Amino acid sequence: DHEKFSKIASIVYDAIYEPHIRDTFSTTVSTAGVIIDDSHGGVCLTLGGVTGIYLNPISIHRNANHFANRMMEILIHELAHGKFPSHSDLFFNQMAIIRDIMWRYDLYEKWHGKFMEIYLQYNNDEEEVVEPSSTKDDDEIPF
Secondary structure (H helix, E strand, O other), X not given: OHHHHHHHHHHHHXXXXXXXXXXXXXXXEEEEEEOOOOOOOEEEEEEOOEEEEEEOOOOOOOOXXXXXXXXXXXXXXXXXXXXXXXXXXXXXXXXXXXXXXXXXXXXXXXXXXXXXXXXXXXXXXXXXXXXXXXXXXXXXXOO
């Protein structure tokens, strides 16, 4: 799992240093990774003045598209926490801004595809790769 987790962390790292995204949330976010915790899909954590964004890829097993959709929504959620720690109207507006920027610059599709590749590589599914959807069913939103 170390290799799989490293690949997932690399996507998060790419997201926090993507200039179009970084300009919208906070330049204080400087670390990225994976967290293993049954109670969280991801976290935006600040310790000692260092803020990091971490995703939890465990227990998402339905299929590659579902895994990628969940990882993307968790990523967007945690990126929004980089600017707004609490779930306020400003926070949810920030999520919408980040999602729109991702779609505008083809970042959603890029990272969604990478999450799908990771899932397929480590789960040996014989699944057709599908395009990401801009709409989510309730069971695909991890919050």
